[in-house]
Amino acid sequence: MDVFTLKTWLIFYLISFVTLLWVVFLTSTGVMLGISLLLVSMVVGANFTVVFNDIRRHHRRIDIMRSLHQDPVQEPVPARAGK
Numbered sequence: 001m002d003v004f005t006l007k008t009w010l011i012f013y014l015i016s017f018v019t020l021l022w023v024v025f026l027t028s029t030g031v032m033l034g035i036s037l038l039l040v041s042m043v044v045g046a047n048f049t050v051v052f053n054d055i056r057r058h059h060r061r062i063d064i065m066r067s068l069h070q071d072p073v074q075e076p077v078p079a080r081a082g083k
Helices: 003-029 033-069
Strands: none
């Protein structure tokens, strides 16, 4: 894993964690339950989107690597003698 992507993931999940802590505080005081639900759904949706896109990017990289490692020149099949 690249160091820059690791830092990005760390910052992203720290922001998500702080948001969820704030939601727990708002919910425990009994104020702004609608906003708490909205924030939780936004954090879960953003996490799902980021992870899904990262998985798709990883699969695209694997496909590119496979296409680069394939032999582009196919040797012709030798003709059979006697036909």
